[in-house]
Amino acid sequence: MEETEGGSGVELLDKLTILADAAKYDAACTSSGLDRSARPGGLGSTMAAGCCHTFSADGRCVTLLKVLMTNHCAYDCAYCVNRRSNDLPRAAFTPRELAELTIAFYRRNYIEGLFLSSAVWGGPDRTTEGMIETLRLLREGYGFAGYIHAKAIPGADPLLTRRLGLLADRLSVNIELPSEESLNRLCPDKGKGAILAPMAQIRDGIRESRGELAQYRHAPRFAPAGQSTQMVIGATPESDRHILTLAQALYDKYQLKRVFYSAYVPVSDSALLPARAEFKPPLLREHRLYQADWLLRFYHFRAEELLDDGAPNFDPRVDPKCSWALRHLDFFPVEVNRADYEELLRVPGIGVRSARRILTARRVGPLTFSGLKTLGVVLKRAQYFLTCSGKMLEGLRVNPDGVLRHLVALERPALAGHEPEQLSLFN
Amino acid sequence: MGWTQVSYLYDGSFAGFLTCVFDSYAHREEPMSFSTPEDGRLTLWPERRIGTDQAKARRVYQSLDKKLGAEGKRLAVQGFLTCLEEKELHLWRFLRLGYQLGPGFTRGLADERVAAVWKAVGHLTGEAHLLKGFTRFSEVDGVLVGEIEPKNRVLPLLRPHFCARYPGEDFVLHDRTHREVLLHRPGKWAIAPAEDFRPGAPGEAERQYRRLWRRFYDTIAIAERYNPRCRMTQMPKRYWGTMTEFQTEEPEERKELAP
Ligand code: SF4
DSSP states (O other): OOOOOTTSSSOHHHHHHHHHHTTTTOOOOOOOSOOBOOOTTOBOOBOTTOOOOEEOTTSOEEOEEEEESBOOOSOOOTTOTTOTTSOOOOOBOOHHHHHHHHHHHHHTTSOSEEEEEOOOOSHHHHHHHHHHHHHHIIIIISOBOSEEEEEOOTTSOHHHHHHHHHHOSEEEOOOBSSSHHHHHHHOTTOOHHHHHHHHHHHHHHHHHHHHHHHHOTTSOOSSTTOEEEEEEESSSOOOHHHHHHHHHHHHHHHOOSEEEEEEOOOOOOOTTSOOTTTOOOOHHHHHHHHHHHHHHHHSOOOHHHHOOSSSOSOOSSSOHHHHHHHHTGGGOOEETTTOOHHHHHTSTTOOHHHHHHHHHHTTTSOOOHHHHHHHTOOHHHHGGGEEBTTBOOTTOOOOHHHHHHHHHHHHHHHHTTSOTHHHHHHO | OOOEEEEEEOOSSHHHHHHHHHHHHHTTEEEEEEEOTTTOOOOSSOEEEOOOOHHHHHHHHHHHHHHHHHHHHHHHHHHTTSOOTTHHHHHHHHHHHHHHHOTTGGGOTTSHHHHHHHHHHHHHHHHHHHHHHHOOEEEETTEEEEEEOOSSOOHHHHHHHHHHHOTTOOEEEEETTTTEEEEEETTEEEEEEOSSOOOOOOOHHHHHHHHHHHHHHHHHSOGGGOOHHHHHHHSOGGGGGGOGGGSOOTTGGGGGGOO
16 A cells, blocks of 8 residues: 655645545535625635536536545445555645645636545544644635535544534535444444434534524624535445435434435445445436435425335336326326416426426416427426316327336436446346 | 518617617617628618617616516516527517516516527526536636637626636636627726637646646546436537636647637
């Protein structure tokens, strides 16, 4: 193993390569949830809507300079590339190097900010201190007002986590795996308690800070863009139902802004994990989980509506909303000119934007199917589930099997990006 | 409607277009086409040359708020920045409908006249949103210089964003398509025509940061998830030409900045 410490040895280009490579499996890369402009003499702003600066060759949005402070790790989590027992080049940024790089990238509009995480080296406290020093340099030294997402390190002194949260916009603690059992098996050094404790601390810190801000405008802001987490999907045997129920509980109990799902990419030959040779990252499954997560957050669905013991996993062929609709045909058809917002949102193919447009446009007069098209509502899926003034779309024949077949056919091109082998995993 | 059908020849400016609107109402004329001297188009209708008149333009502009409502005004103003084919004609019909129906007419999304402008403005704001991310700057002699090739005239929409992002910087953003630049110095900005824009050559520090960025870009993709189609949908190829991560290393380095 190549050993390098601090600023010595490895060139900046090599360090960046090693420490970006080590961070790339983390799915979170958003900069959303906060509007802020630069302070006088400062640099940078944030946009509530978030902003993708590029898309990598795997089609993922790149918003932040996502790197580890160091990939030297004292722990040995089986599913992680950076585990102690893995033989790979190691490096560490100095706080100054990383702050300068962030500013240089930010000024060129390559990025919206920094996503700083770290392997655990020299203990959780020392690790967190290095991160704090980087963020302090950025905020105080450079007057940087761009976005910062920092990973809280489980086991760190709560006072240090607090300082981290006062410098960052978003904090996250990764739940890592979808169950305690898997966690104990694969990350013997981390317990569920070590993960949930900082999560609760961050939740309370955010709540407190909001309360103080309501009273004094200049109260310190603690993680103003909220908290998120991520878990690895497909390394362990949990069902979609288990995962989605967990996500829902995290939203409910810890007021998380986002839960990210990361399809396991085989990085280890451990007998505890799926064998590397045949394993393909379950990308389609990850995609369905994101769709379902979206339904939880914006469409007022509950996990238990989407999956149950009879069907604990998503149908790979159609999206979760279509599959819900097909199991609840009694809910349909929905009448375009009378349905309320919530009902419209349950129609496959109708999103938040289409539902809002329908509500707006029908105040002027009753809508027809051709009117819906002019509005920009895509009818390919929705047509089976709608009536306009009591009438179905003319010439449309509906029986449940036919609808399923049609919806599956519509999805096929969209699924082409996912390896077709994927489908057989779930059948 | 019994108005005379005509064709307007005007200077292509927004004030010029508003003058056309004023004159069309004053003379009860219905424009069937608009052209500018550069188009040199022939027309089927009697052609009227409209000289831009700031006073008339201002009167029309000031009527927009009251007659069309805030949303109608926004669509009319931003509609003029779009690359919609025959945008003046669409906008004239849109305004006419607004003058007839009053504020709230923009809700009639099922009306072709409203939908066309909505769609074009959606395309404009969508493109501006993407370019907030896809624009790249280089540092040349202490000034940040960026270039884009948008379909719509996005500079007025990008202006507040980049001014808020770089309040203390001198920067220039060049729109190659419409030959315009956004210029910024701390506390001041301007959007101006630029016929012959040539950024200076990058220095060694600049080239080093480009290398670092390309390396980062190449490193963060996960090979097992390779998905070029998805990347292309999210980030159409037409934007790649001005993005640092898709340019090759020096010595071609200078070419990427050539117009
Ligand atoms: S502590 Fe973090 S970096 Fe270290 S092995 Fe575990 S997951 Fe990987």
